[in-house]
Amino acid sequence: MSTTEMTRSDLAAITLEEASAFIWREAELLDRQDYKAWLPLFTPEGLYVIPIEREAEDRAGELNIAYDDAEMRAMRVKRLKSGFSISSAPSARTVRTTSRFVLEEAPDGGVLVRCAQMLVEYKFERTRVIGADVTYHLVRTGEGLRMARKEILLLNSDDPLWGIGYLF
Amino acid sequence: MDMPTDMTRAHEDYASLVQDDRVHTSLYKDPAIFDEEMERIFKNTWVWVAHASEVPGRNTFKKSFVGKQPVIVTRDKEEKIHVLLNRCRHRAATVCEKKAGKTSVFVCPYHGWSYNLDGKLRSVPHASVYGEDFDKDEFPLVSLRTEQYNGMIFATFRDDIEPLEDFLGSAKKWIDLFMKQGAGYPVKTLGEHQFRFPGNWKIQLENTTDAYHFPIVHKTFLDSLDAETGNVFDVLGRGGWVEDLGHGHSVMVMMPELVDLEENLEAPIPERFADLAEELRGEGYSDHEVRRIVRAVGGGGFNLNLFPNVACSMAFFRVLRPVSVDETEIRHIAIGMDGGPEAGNRMRLRLHEHFQGPMGFGSPDDAEGWERVQRGSAAGDDLWILVNRGQAPIIGHAAGDHVTDVSAETGMRAAYQEWKRMMSA
Numbered sequence: 325m326s327t328t329e330m331t332r333s334d335l336a337a338i339t340l341e342e343a344s345a346f347i348w349r350e351a352e353l354l355d356r357q358d359y360k361a362w363l364p365l366f367t368p369e370g371l372y373v374i375p376i377e378r379e380a381e382d383r384a385g386e387l388n389i390a391y392d393d394a395e396m397r398a399m400r401v402k403r404l405k406s407g408f409s410i411s412s413a414p415s416a417r418t419v420r421t422t423s424r425f426v427l428e429e430a431p432d433g434g435v436l437v438r439c440a441q442m443l444v445e446y447k448f449e450r451t452r453v454i455g456a457d458v459t460y461h462l463v464r465t466g467e468g469l470r471m472a473r474k475e476i477l478l479l480n481s482d483d484p485l486w487g488i489g490y491l492f
Numbered sequence: 493m494d495m496p497t498d499m500t501r502a503h504e505d506y507a508s509l510v511q512d513d514r515v516h517t518s519l520y521k522d523p524a525i526f527d528e529e530m531e532r533i534f535k536n537t538w539v540w541v542a543h544a545s546e547v548p549g550r551n552t553f554k555k556s557f558v559g560k561q562p563v564i565v566t567r568d569k570e571e572k573i574h575v576l577l578n579r580c581r582h583r584a585a586t587v588c589e590k591k592a593g594k595t596s597v598f599v600c601p602y603h604g605w606s607y608n609l610d611g612k613l614r615s616v617p618h619a620s621v622y623g624e625d626f627d628k629d630e631f632p633l634v635s636l637r638t639e640q641y642n643g644m645i646f647a648t649f650r651d652d653i654e655p656l657e658d659f660l661g662s663a664k665k666w667i668d669l670f671m672k673q674g675a676g677y678p679v680k681t682l683g684e685h686q687f688r689f690p691g692n693w694k695i696q697l698e699n700t701t702d703a704y705h706f707p708i709v710h711k712t713f714l715d716s717l718d719a720e721t722g723n724v725f726d727v728l729g730r731g732g733w734v735e736d737l738g739h740g741h742s743v744m745v746m747m748p749e750l751v752d753l754e755e756n757l758e759a760p761i762p763e764r765f766a767d768l769a770e771e772l773r774g775e776g777y778s779d780h781e782v783r784r785i786v787r788a789v790g791g792g793g794f795n796l797n798l799f800p801n802v803a804c805s806m807a808f809f810r811v812l813r814p815v816s817v818d819e820t821e822i823r824h825i826a827i828g829m830d831g832g833p834e835a836g837n838r839m840r841l842r843l844h845e846h847f848q849g850p851m852g853f854g855s856p857d858d859a860e861g862w863e864r865v866q867r868g869s870a871a872g873d874d875l876w877i878l879v880n881r882g883q884a885p886i887i888g889h890a891a892g893d894h895v896t897d898v899s900a901e902t903g904m905r906a907a908y909q910e911w912k913r914m915m916s917a
């Protein structure tokens with residue numbers, strides 16, 4: 325294989341198949357709470373955002389449920405896995421499915437994937453369902469696809485939620 | 493045979509459920525007590541409904557609650573604040589289902605009666621069928637008595653109770669101190685986290701004045717702080733105190749050095765605020781302004797608990813809403829500087845997100861703890877909840893001879909004595 329071909333394939337557009345495989349793998353990691361394996365799936369500048377406001381204006385200038393850079397994500401994972409947080413030791417169990425993928429090219433050569441997520445959580449004999457619109461900004465790197473941003477807009481983001489001891 | 497239901501409980505019975513150092517488990521569990529609380533407490537005192545910045549100009553509104561009753565807080569075209577029951581006078585439909593916004597009229601969606609922001613019934617479609625003697629002035633939206641102190645808006649169903657300022661009493665001084673977080677700018681709300689937990693509202697009320705749980709429940713929050721900040725949050729070890737302020741109110745000081753944010757401005761700027769200070773200097777703020785803003789951004793060092801439903805809690809407003817005997821809604825309202833530097837407000841938002849809300853490093857563990865209280869109270873119907881910690885005042889404390897240890901349950905005792913007074917009145 326020539327160098328030119330390598331470069332071309334590195335920069336090849338991310339396909340629906342690749343994106344969905346990535347997103348499903350990530351979903352499965354999160355349901356298994358394998359958060360250590362989840363952290364490297366972000367780019368170093370990647371953001372993990374769970375907004376409150378329905379219309380995106382300036383997420384950094386608004387209050388969010390979570391607005392995590394790499395440092396906050398690492399601390400969050402440490403907390404959830406520490407065994408000392410009563411809401412996450414254990415947290416509710418979760419099962420999630422992701423579907424209704426819509427791909428759009430991002431200006432940086434990556435893709436924006438807008439998809440629907442249905443998550444069911446269970447704890448204390450109580451089952452709750454949360455729907456969400458999730459937007460992934462995926463980029464191709466030497467190590468495979470990475471998240472430059474994951475934004476989870478919960479269906480009830482601007483209404484009362486409850487203590488959540490796992491990750492979306 | 494079962495005892496007759498609690499519907500018939502006499503006033504003296506309520507009094508017997510609250511002793512000086514303990515309260516009865518039924519206070520968390522009995523639906524009849526809950527119903528009485530909604531009548532005797534939430535319809536008989538000042539209840540916090542909004543911060544003035546949530547209705548920021550003419551013709552603005554925001555939805556809220558007084559106890560279980562939905563209300564709309566409005567600022568009319570003369571800038572006067574009103575608190576109106578969100579219930580059409582025709583056949584009871586809510587006239588507003590938007591959380592907040594701007595309007596000059598509420599139009600009931602059912603038959604189109606429309607109301608001004610002061611509650612006045614403006615027009616009725618096809619009015620002639622009502623006949624000549626129908627008088628629109630008889631059917632305004634019900635308006636509650638409304639007063640405010642330093643931006644805190646309260647409402648009450650009672651026209652004959654004391655003015656708000658008398659009700660707040662010695663809590664006013666603490667409200668004034670709390671508002672220094674504006675760093676010279678007016679305080680404004682920046683957004684809110686909302687969550688519910690399956691438990692009684694008084695469990696949350698207690699928590700705001702409970703420093704005892706902090707190092708245990710919030711260990712993972714503390715572990716996420718740098719050493720310097722961790723030291724600031726060593727809430728049991730900094731010489732703090734709890735003080736009964738009367739009327740069920742109390743203050744719990746966890747960080748005495750952060751009581752007055754306009755003092756100690758010459759102290760070194762903590763490491764975690766170094767970047768913010770740099771940014772502010774770059775924007776042209778003077779050294780004094782930078783120090784004042786940075787210190788305010790870090791938040792206050794105390795929780796002021798106002799009976800029955802609001803707290804000025806370190807750096808935010810904590811509002812509770814009883815939903816049912818075993819369901820409570822909580823709002824953690826972030827605050828910042830109105831007109832102050834963006835960078836400072838952004839940092840306040842990130843600090844708020846760090847601890848508060850459904851996925852903060854603190855609130856979910858609080859919520860789990862409170863739920864465990866409710867679950868546990870299913871056992872031992874005849875047992876008592878202990879609030880006897882730290883009854884003896886600390887001798888020779890700088891704050892006075894009446895204050896108790898920072899981890900004392902003094903604030904809970906104060907709230908429960910007010911509960912007792914109101915429930916047996």
Ligand code: FES
Nearest residue numbers: 580582583600603
């Ligand atoms: S219920 Fe409001 S107009 Fe009829």
Ligand SMILES: [Fe+2]
Nearest residue numbers: 706709854858
């Ligand atoms: Fe707490």
